[in-house]
Amino acid sequence: xxxxxxxxxRVATSVAAMSAVGKLHSQTAHKVVVVGGGFAGSTFARxxxxxxxxxxxxxxxxxxxxxSSCVMSNLVLxxxxxxxxxxxxxxxxxxxxxxxxxxxxxxxxxxxxxxxxLDDGSSLPYxxxxxxxxxxxxxxxxxxxxxxxxxxxxxTQTEQLQSQLNSELPPGGTVVMTVPKAPYRCPPxxxxxxxxxxxxxxxxxxxxxxxxxxxxPRVVVLDANSHIQAExxxxxxxxxGLYGGVIEYVADAELVSVDSENRSVVTTAGSYxxxxxxxxxxxxxxxxxxxxxxxxxxxWAPVDPVTYETRVAGLSDxxxxxxxxxxxxxxxxxxxxxxAKVCADAVMRKQAGLSTHSAERLANVTxxxxxxxxxxxxxxxxLTAVFRYNLAADAMELVPNSxxxxxxxDRESYREMYTWASNLFSDTFV
Amino acid sequence: MQPNQKSFSKLSxxxxxxxxxxxxxxxxxxxxxxxxxxQCSQCHGTNGYAVGDIDSLAGESVREIQEELREMQSExxxxxxxxxxxxxxxxxxxxxxxxxxxxxxxxxxxxxxEIHLSASDASSDGNHDEDDERDEDDERDEDRDHDKxxxxxRDEDDExxxxx
Numbered sequence: 001x002x003x004x005x006x007x008x009x010r011v012a013t014s015v016a017a018m019s020a021v022g023k024l025h026s027q028t029a030h031k032v033v034v035v036g037g038g039f040a041g042s043t044f045a046r047x048x049x050x051x052x053x054x055x056x057x058x059x060x061x062x063x064x065x066x067x068s069s070c071v072m073s074n075l076v077l078x079x080x081x082x083x084x085x086x087x088x089x090x091x092x093x094x095x096x097x098x099x100x101x102x103x104x105x106x107x108x109x110x111x112x113x114x115x116x117x118l119d120d121g122s123s124l125p126y127x128x129x130x131x132x133x134x135x136x137x138x139x140x141x142x143x144x145x146x147x148x149x150x151x152x153x154x155x156t157q158t159e160q161l162q163s164q165l166n167s168e169l170p171p172g173g174t175v176v177m178t179v180p181k182a183p184y185r186c187p188p189x190x191x192x193x194x195x196x197x198x199x200x201x202x203x204x205x206x207x208x209x210x211x212x213x214x215x216x217p218r219v220v221v222l223d224a225n226s227h228i229q230a231e232x233x234x235x236x237x238x239x240x241g242l243y244g245g246v247i248e249y250v251a252d253a254e255l256v257s258v259d260s261e262n263r264s265v266v267t268t269a270g271s272y273x274x275x276x277x278x279x280x281x282x283x284x285x286x287x288x289x290x291x292x293x294x295x296x297x298x299x300w301a302p303v304d305p306v307t308y309e310t311r312v313a314g315l316s317d318x319x320x321x322x323x324x325x326x327x328x329x330x331x332x333x334x335x336x337x338x339x340a341k342v343c344a345d346a347v348m349r350k351q352a353g354l355s356t357h358s359a360e361r362l363a364n365v366t367x368x369x370x371x372x373x374x375x376x377x378x379x380x381x382x383l384t385a386v387f388r389y390n391l392a393a394d395a396m397e398l399v400p401n402s403x404x405x406x407x408x409x410d411r412e413s414y415r416e417m418y419t420w421a422s423n424l425f426s427d428t429f430v
Numbered sequence: 431m432q433p434n435q436k437s438f439s440k441l442s443x444x445x446x447x448x449x450x451x452x453x454x455x456x457x458x459x460x461x462x463x464x465x466x467x468x469q470c471s472q473c474h475g476t477n478g479y480a481v482g483d484i485d486s487l488a489g490e491s492v493r494e495i496q497e498e499l500r501e502m503q504s505e506x507x508x509x510x511x512x513x514x515x516x517x518x519x520x521x522x523x524x525x526x527x528x529x530x531x532x533x534x535x536x537x538x539x540x541x542x543x544e545i546h547l548s549a550s551d552a553s554s555d556g557n558h559d560e561d562d563e564r565d566e567d568d569e570r571d572e573d574r575d576h577d578k579x580x581x582x583x584r585d586e587d588d589e590x591x592x593x594x
Contacts, residue, residue, distance in 0.1 A: 402518035
């Protein structure tokens with residue numbers, strides 16, 4: 001074995017070694033508090049444990065025992081997967097990598113005192129605070145998520161929509177769904193969902209004797225945007241071809257109000273009634289970030305794209321990764337994982353007194369996105385892109401030619417989707 | 431702080447000694463290469479140890495990884511996800527990624543659990559109860575036993591153990 005190989009191995013710290021080292025938190029360890037155990041937070045805690053050389057005391061706070069993945073959760077709606085298959089326990093991850101978890105909600109951030117206040121009245125001090133909170137929804141008059149599921153934060157919401165589809169959508173029935181104004185999480189996600197809602201509605205109708213008996217089912221897609229936001233060619237072909245006569249796509253339909261009891265909506269493009277209603281309201285960074293001044297009055301948190309540290313003047317040692325930050329990269333699980341690694345490297349580097357903005361590092365800050373969208377029960381489409389740091393623009397930019405989408409959909413992509421998800425989950429949650 | 435910087439410079443020296451064909455003017459900061467290479471891990475597994483039917487990158491040669499990515503870049507009409515991904519990286523970034531993964535042993539020395547999601551599991555209670563995990567571990571061990579490179583990998587792992 002060559003010298004370099006030995007040394008590289010030393011850098012490639014093993015998981016087993018890290019769980020041992022990570023437990024040895026000294027009084028002087030750099031305290032990192034991670035808020036949120038989704039794709040961004042779990043990846044961050046996992047990778048800082050791997051790369052941190054035992055110099056960090058990491059605590060991940062999440063109000064739930066485990067994270068339910070939005071990725072693949074549309075396949076819970078089709079009854080192909082169960083939610084438990086997509087739910088990952090925080091404590092098992094923490095035990096393996098040697099960090100701490102606290103099951104609580106964060107009530108507020110004391111940015112001056114460098115501590116987070118929990119809903120039970122206790123507080124946790126931090127040297128570095130990493131906010132991986134995901135999104136919250138804007139308020140819509142009349143909208144009650146307990147009656148009309150968004151199923152856009154996976155968990156009980158997903159099962160509620162699944163249950164409504166299974167038991168309350170009649171043959172030849174109508175599903176209405178709304179697509180939020182961009183930017184929202186998972187650009188192709190709403191259109192993927194529209195396809196699967198149509199497939200489910202067709203299956204229910206066919207199982208009960210077909211369209212001749214019950215009429216053609218309808219899926220109305222009310223898009224707050226002026227056009228399909230991702231894989232436009234693919235989804236246009238799916239809506240008009242595969243689901244022609246079933247999916248009715250309405251652009252520029254911004255949500256005005258919801259009658260949650262009666263499952264109807266009012267939009268800027270008209271009013272619609274349904275048997276099953278799926279409202280996905282517009283998104284923004286959660287109140288926790290907005291109240292701490294981290295969004296500077298906007299919807300999302302501005303950050304330095306090579307560290308994810310806040311760019312709000314007067315605030316320091318606070319990082320925002322995943323869907324709540326404002327770098328303009330697509331809001332997705334795969335991207336959240338990517339950003340978490342860049343942030344973990346930055347936190348590691350800053351603690352060690354190393355530059356986060358050396359020319360060498362700036363030339364190598366990249367993230368990427370890859371995702372598969374099922375369009376029916378057996379076939380999927382895909383989308384991919386690479387982003388890199390552009391020094392002149394001081395922003396992450398799409399690398400020309402790296403943006404690619406499948407030509408339609410096929411069975412092979414459906415199989416690859418499972419491999420992709422297995423790897424993404426394994427690189428994040430176990 | 432000191433030991434950390436010391437080990438970085440040790441690494442840099444090692445790179446200079448052993449990678450003459452692609453010798454950079456200044457030796458790479460290996461932790462930067464690690465950050466860059468970790469962007470492959472969403473699909474190719476942590477440290478390049480992939481789950482299921484996708485290429486593991488750990489332990490591939492520098493030349494292998496470079497040639498594969500260059501070939502993907504030169505596809506006239508990219509029609510595969512990786513053809514597009516490959517176009518996202520510069521020659522220098524590809525060299526760094528290749529050197530990082532080439533420096534890792536082909537088989538992970540650790541027993542990281544993996545998630546194998548499959549539609550056939552839908553009727554079960556999920557993949558998180560202990561029996562399921564044990565079954566998956568057994569399957570993986572079986573895979574390793576049948577791997578013809580097992581002996582070679584074992585040697586590398588042993589060396590690593592000594593090193594530690």
